[in-house]
Structure formats: structure tokens, C-alpha cells
Amino acid sequence: MSAPAVQAEPLQEAEAHTRPIAWKYPVTYVILAGLSVIFAIATPAGARTNFRLSSGGDFFEIPLVELPSRPAGWVFALLIAALAALAVHQAVQRIRTGMWLPILVGVFFVLAFLVWAGADRGAVIPLVTMLTGALALSVPLIFGAMCGLVGERSGVINIAIEAQLLAGAFLAAVAASFFTSAYLGLLFAPIAGALVGALLVFFAVKYQVNQIIVGVVLNVLVLGLTGFLFSTVLTQNPELWNARQQLPRLPIPVLSQIPVIGPVLFNQTILVYLMYAIVAVLNVFLFRSRWGLRTRAVGEHPKAADTVGIKVNRTRVINVILAGAIAGLGGAFFTIGQGLAFGKEMSAGQGFIALAAMILGRWHPTGAMLAALLFGFSTSLGNTLSTMGTPVPSEALLMLPYVITIFAVAGFVGRVRPPAANGEPYVK
Known part of the structure; x- marks a missing residue:
């Protein structure tokens, strides 16, 4: 490795440690995790949520997906909480995260919301x-x-x-x-x-x-x-x-x-x-x-x-x-x-x-x-x-x-x- 490259690495590390911690996204993920927990608590016990994943012209028909609403809501809430904890850790370490993290948080939060919104509503959610x-x-x-x-x-x-x-x-x-x-x-x-x-x-x-x-x-x-x-x-x-x-x-x-x-x-x-x-x-x-x-x-x-x-x-x-x-x-x-x-x-x-x-x-x-x-x-x-x-x-x-x-x-x-x-x- 050349001398300029060796000198550049400590400079980049020093710059990363002096960069202010970005709390905007971690705090948002924590709030979404809290809302997901509220959805899970508010879901009636024994309720079920139905999702339809197929249409008429598919190669094969995916059966109707029926989820126990409260357990599924807790699963999604815990997943969001884990991603929020990861975001907090990376923010403290000043590590930049890719687009995959907000996308996963968004998907899990939408699913948590749908599970709560469709619990025992007598309807199928057509995804x-x-x-x-x-x-x-x-x-x-x-x-x-x-x-x-x-x-x-x-x-x-x-x-x-x-x-x-x-x-x-x-x-x-x-x-x-x-x-x-x-x-x-x-x-x-x-x-x-x-x-x-x-x-x-x-x-x-x-x-x-x-x-x-x-x-x-x-x-x-x-x-x-x-x-x-x-x-x-x-x-x-x-x-x-x-x-x-x-x-x-x-x-x-x-x-x-x-x-x-x-x-x-x-x-x-x-x-x-x-x-x-x-x-x-x-x-x-x-x-x-x-x-x-x-x-x-x-x-x-x-x-x-x-x-x-x-x-x-x-x-x-x-x-x-x-x-x-x-x-x-x-x-x-x-x-x-x-x-x-x-x-x-x-x-x-x-x-x-x-x-x-x-x-x-x-x-x-x-x-x-x-x-x-x-x-x-x-x-x-x-x-x-x-x-x-x-x-x-x-x-x-x-x-x-x-x-x-x-x-x-x-x-x-x-x-x-x-x-x-x-x-x-x-x-x-």
C-alpha cells in the first residue's frame, strides 16, 4: 500500500468520528417500533387477518394466507425494534446505513399495520x-x-x-x-x-x-x-x-x-x-x-x-x-x-x-x-x-x-x- 493511501485511512476515520451523530432516522424507527407494539396490544385476542397473494392468471395459486393477528403483530413489532436498535448502534458508531434498512422497516411496519387493521374485519386484504x-x-x-x-x-x-x-x-x-x-x-x-x-x-x-x-x-x-x-x-x-x-x-x-x-x-x-x-x-x-x-x-x-x-x-x-x-x-x-x-x-x-x-x-x-x-x-x-x-x-x-x-x-x-x-x- 502506498504512503498516501496509508495516510488517507486515518484521516477518513478521524473525519468519521468527528461527524455529528444523525439521530433522525433511529428516532423515527424507535417511534415506528412503539406504534407497532401499540397495534399488537390493541389487536383482539384470537383475531385473525387474511391476505390474498394470488390472481387468476398466475402459474399456481397461493392459498389464502391466514395469520393469527396478535402473534403476527408482535413478530413484526419485534423485528422493527431489532432494526431500530441496529440503527441506534450504527448511529452511535457513525456508520452509514444503506437503503435496505429503511425499506425493511417500512415493509414490516406496513405489515404490522395491516395485520391490526384487518383483524376480524370479515374481509380479505388483497395485497x-x-x-x-x-x-x-x-x-x-x-x-x-x-x-x-x-x-x-x-x-x-x-x-x-x-x-x-x-x-x-x-x-x-x-x-x-x-x-x-x-x-x-x-x-x-x-x-x-x-x-x-x-x-x-x-x-x-x-x-x-x-x-x-x-x-x-x-x-x-x-x-x-x-x-x-x-x-x-x-x-x-x-x-x-x-x-x-x-x-x-x-x-x-x-x-x-x-x-x-x-x-x-x-x-x-x-x-x-x-x-x-x-x-x-x-x-x-x-x-x-x-x-x-x-x-x-x-x-x-x-x-x-x-x-x-x-x-x-x-x-x-x-x-x-x-x-x-x-x-x-x-x-x-x-x-x-x-x-x-x-x-x-x-x-x-x-x-x-x-x-x-x-x-x-x-x-x-x-x-x-x-x-x-x-x-x-x-x-x-x-x-x-x-x-x-x-x-x-x-x-x-x-x-x-x-x-x-x-x-x-x-x-x-x-x-x-x-x-x-x-x-x-x-x-x-
Whole structure:
């Protein structure tokens, strides 16, 4: 081992010991362990909770899983307590933990909650249906988060994700209805999102208007324009302009028949498969391609990028328009993705949740996708349990994504650093 390497190791150890102890996550895990214990205590003795893990098209049917509610609740509570103790130990030792720890804690806590919520309710908890619903609810959020990520990695704040989703939903519905083809509607959806993105960069890059103000104005503009057209054109002749068209499901042979994960991941529409592809492509291209290097350079240090020949403003324009097209695809899910006609304000604030998912994911495609899935799962959980008559009010469960959003934006997830030049216009 060389002398510099030998000297680096003690320096890294000294730095680790001087780093302040991060108690945020260990304390959270301890609280979740305490709640799990309360769930176990509150579960009636002798109660049972039923889970369904199979669907009709699986290779083999998994029998109905029937768990003794109180013992199962104690098992999950003890598992969470053990993980919380491990987190406390690693925090004291200043050892960084991977993503596996919060994921395991989250899974065990959800199972503990479901065991308590479904105890002797006379209903079966359909896990596959719940997970399928979670993925469906996450689709526009993931597309919106990828849109915001591409734009902000280029240095342009995109508050107009909501407008791009709504515009994509509108044009997808109108085109699909006019041509009586959901696939043609899918082709028009990214055009609508790209047009909103073009308006954003026209004012933000060319005229250097405050990017947040432009985004807010675009949200109001698209909301008003689509609402006006819906009230005048679409409602007067819905058979021509707003008839329902739906993308068909395209089950992948063999994979779609795998129990649990098959129906959830591989029995979807082309729109969901496009989402998989976009997340994968961005993961590779953003960090392992010339385009990604230039994008990150423009977002972090545009002056340095300009000195090496990168056209800063042109890169921003192209990337924001491309990002708008991605969001437009997400908007198509509201209409042709679910077989619904267009309705006023049908994006319902999902663009802002997508923005929070991007922040929660630290401007990384995988992190933003996981955050969007978390929001989608919390909504799906609320929808499922509201039909079972659980002790928890459904309104409390449905507000969970917005509570998570507040904590994410407030910095509960830890210190997050946006691209250094984010929101700053570049002038030579």
C-alpha cells in the first residue's frame, strides 16, 4: 500500500468520528417500533387477518394466507425494534446505513399495520390489488418527477409539472377520441407537455423571467384553458371530442404469470412499460453519457460549461422541452391510461407531489421513482382500507401523501442540495 493511501485511512476515520451523530432516522424507527407494539396490544385476542397473494392468471395459486393477528403483530413489532436498535448502534458508531434498512422497516411496519387493521374485519386484504393500484397511482408521479429532474439538472426550476400533466391528459383524450385510437392519443400527449415546456423556457431562458413565477402562471393558464375548452367544446360534442378510449393491457408472456409480482409489474399497458424504460434510460444517460455530463455541467456550473464549448441556453431549452414531453406522457395516464374521459382539474395537484418526489429522491432517477412509489402506495393503502371498515378514518390515510410531501420539502429526509445553478438564468 502506498504512503498516501496509508495516510488517507486515518484521516477518513478521524473525519468519521468527528461527524455529528444523525439521530433522525433511529428516532423515527424507535417511534415506528412503539406504534407497532401499540397495534399488537390493541389487536383482539384470537383475531385473525387474511391476505390474498394470488390472481387468476398466475402459474399456481397461493392459498389464502391466514395469520393469527396478535402473534403476527408482535413478530413484526419485534423485528422493527431489532432494526431500530441496529440503527441506534450504527448511529452511535457513525456508520452509514444503506437503503435496505429503511425499506425493511417500512415493509414490516406496513405489515404490522395491516395485520391490526384487518383483524376480524370479515374481509380479505388483497395485497396484489393494493400493489397494482400503488403502481398505477405512481405512474403520473414518476413521469412528473422525471420531468422535473431533467429540467432542474439543467438549471431550470419547473413548477409547471402540473400544467404539463394536465395538458398531456387533455390532448391525449381529445386526440384519442377524434381518431378513435388510444395509441394515437398517446402520440399527442408528449406534444402537449413539450409545448408547455417550450413556453417555460421561452420566458425563463430567452427573457430571463423568474422561473418560479413563470411556472405558476403556466399552471393557471393551462388550468383555465383546458377548463374553458372542456366547458365549451368537449361537453357540446363529447362523442367526437371526449369519448373514452383506453390503452389495452399487454401482458408479457411467462413474466406476467409469476405470482404476486407478475400481475403488478408485467401485466400493464405500453404507457407503464415506457415509464420503466424512461427511468432506466435516465439512470444510465444522466451519469454515463456525454449528454448527461453536459446536462449536469450546465446545471452545476454554466460558466465553466460555456468555456469548454457547451451551449448553455440551448442545452437548457432542449432539455426542458424534452422534460415536458415526458410529463405529457404521464398526463396521458389520467385519461387513456385509465379509460376515462377528460375532466376539469383531473391532475388534482399530482404535479406538485411529483415535484416533492423529485426532491425526496435527491434529484436522482431511482430515488425519485422510489419516492413516487411511496406516495402511490400510501394512496392505494388508504383506498383499500377505506372499503374494509378499519378503525382509522380513510381521510387520515388519504392525507398521508401530502404529510410526506410536507416533511420531504421541510428537509426531514436530510440535507438535500439542488444543482448549484438551479433557477439562475445564464447571461454571457
